[in-house]
Amino acid sequence: MSDDLKKLIIDYVKKEYLDDDSEEIDESTQLISSGIVDSFSMVALKTFLEKKFQISIPDEKATTEAFDSVNNMINLLKEFNVA
Amino acid sequence: MAYSNKARDFFSNELKNINTAGTFKEERYIESPQGANINVEFPVGAKPKEVLNFCANNYLGLSSHPEVIEAAHQGLNERGYGMSSVRFICGTQDIHKELETKLTKFLGTEDTILFPSCMDANAGVFDVVLDKEDAMISDRLVHASIVDGMRLCKAQLYNYKHSNMDHLEEKLKETQNLRLRMIITDGVFSMDGDIAKLDEICDLAEKYDAMVMVDDSHATGFMGKNGRGTHEHCGVIGRIDIITTTLGKALGGASGGCVSGRKEIVDLCRQRARPYLFSNTMPPVIVAAANKVIDLISKTTDRRDKLEKNTKYFRDKMTAAGFDIREGVHPIVPIMLYNAKLAQDMARDLYEEGIYVIGFSFPVVPKGQARIRVQVSAAHEKEHLDKAIAAFTKIGAKYQILGKKKDEIIAQYGY
Incomplete structure (x- = not known):
């Protein structure tokens, strides 16, 4: 499950945020603090996870830190028993 | 009053963090009307210096018309x-x-x-x-x-x-x-x-x-x-x-x-x-x-026509001088330097040469895309543009970036 989940989120981030198809990211790549995902368009990432897993992530948990890497997002999803 | 030491320390710390991150913004005091030539007191307390302004949004030169x-x-x-x-x-x-x-x-x-x-x-x-x-x-x-x-x-x-x-x-x-x-x-x-x-x-x-x-x-x-x-x-x-x-x-x-x-x-x-x-x-x-x-x-379209002419002149000459410029037709001319410190250092040296420009780096622009943003105006005359191009060329040569493209500048200075 975890590997599938990693791939799912990495593929989404690559498709949605990277301009160059040859750019690579992995589960520990910093997304927000490195500027790949800006803190505002992080909302789209949150919506993607919420729709995909039919959960609602409350604002206090939707921090820039929680979305800063695929690993962090998986840890967040664990709290909702979907990872 | 409940502005306690706790609140004061908290805000002071925030300011320190901004400073440490290198994103602290300082105001420069201008002691003249807005225009191509302005008198700037910088740093605070320094004798006002006459510089050519290449960082205003005064595109048509109408601010002091x-x-x-x-x-x-x-x-x-x-x-x-x-x-x-x-x-x-x-x-x-x-x-x-x-x-x-x-x-x-x-x-x-x-x-x-x-x-x-x-x-x-x-x-x-x-x-x-x-x-x-x-x-x-x-x-x-x-x-x-x-x-x-x-x-x-x-x-x-x-x-x-x-x-x-x-x-x-x-x-x-x-x-x-x-x-x-x-x-x-x-x-x-x-x-x-x-x-x-x-x-x-x-x-x-x-x-x-x-x-x-x-x-x-x-x-x-x-x-x-x-x-x-x-x-x-x-x-x-x-x-x-x-x-x-x-x-x-x-x-x-x-x-x-x-x-x-x-x-x-x-x-x-x-x-x-x-x-x-x-x-x-x-x-x-x-x-x-x-x-x-x-x-x-x-x-009349005289002013926008002059701006268009100035922009083309500046872009052409800077490209010929060997700067890595984002192509385009707009009077915003990004001189790409990629490295934040290089952008700050060059902007400081250009100010010493009498050219007022600002270096921009992350988080204002994406990481690794630091640049000096030049803004051309219809208030600029040909001699203003020539002076700026000469100063850029002198400072560009000092930092050995003329004729170099992105990869070479990054190899020299890093992101």
Whole structure:
């Protein structure tokens, strides 16, 4: 499950945020603090996870830190028993 | 008073963190009117130094134009200093209405409403026209004021990769079941000077039944043959539903902004836009001067023509000198340096040479894309441009970057 989940989120981030198809990211790549995902368009990432897993992530948990890497997002999803 | 040491220490620490991150912004005191030549006291306490200004949004050189100043004096004498009111109570004079009518005609729209600033126009407009059943589909590099406006609106947010029309189309397909949709973009993006593909955006908007909103702050007055803006430049006059723009850049540079576009949307803004309803009206002195600005640029395109010529001259000469410049036609000319410290060091050295420019780095621009942003003006004469080009060439040679492309500069200085 975890590997599938990693791939799912990495593929989404690559498709949605990277301009160059040859750019690579992995589960520990910093997304927000490195500027790949800006803190505002992080909302789209949150919506993607919420729709995909039919959960609602409350604002206090939707921090820039929680979305800063695929690993962090998986840890967040664990709290909702979907990872 | 409960401003305890705890609060003071907390805020002091925040300031220290900004300083440590290298993003602390310092003001420089200018002791002259805005123009091509200005006297700057920097650092604080230093003897004022005469420098050439290459970092103002004074695109048409109208900030200190004698006829504009005269119109401001006349406005002050005939309509007073302040209105002490919002627009809808007792803050609308005949000259406010006159300015709205002139802007409508100049921009080629149906109607216009003034705001205290374009920041306020952007903060107010989305919440007026869209709700949670609707979608805002924005370019990812839109100006911070649009981001703030979208945050204040309950509509669902989607964004597309910068100027990527395929990605925009995907988002339009994805949101087809929603009630109303609006594509949101800057006309000209302020850090790169690149121009939105408004012709393609309008085609997609028509294909998928979406509205189009453009913030044209870095274009109104000079982009397009008659200076009407990016919509004229791209040949889509009449196809943009909302234009927001500022009077604080090319149009005299004082303050004020507007929402211009479809009549119903402008009418709704008069009823519901919070920055319009709850903020003071624009002062008569600025309105009177802005009316004169619209008269001046409607009468002749000389200033925007000179700006276009200056921009081409500067871009051509800087490219020939060996600088890595983002290609384009806009007077925002990004001199790409990639490394933040290099951008800061070169801007400091250029100031010593009498050229006032600013280095920009993360988080204002993406990481590894530090640059000096030069802004050309119609107020610049050929000798000003030549002096700047010579200073850039001297400093560029000092840092050994002339003739080098991205990879070579990064190899030399790192990101």
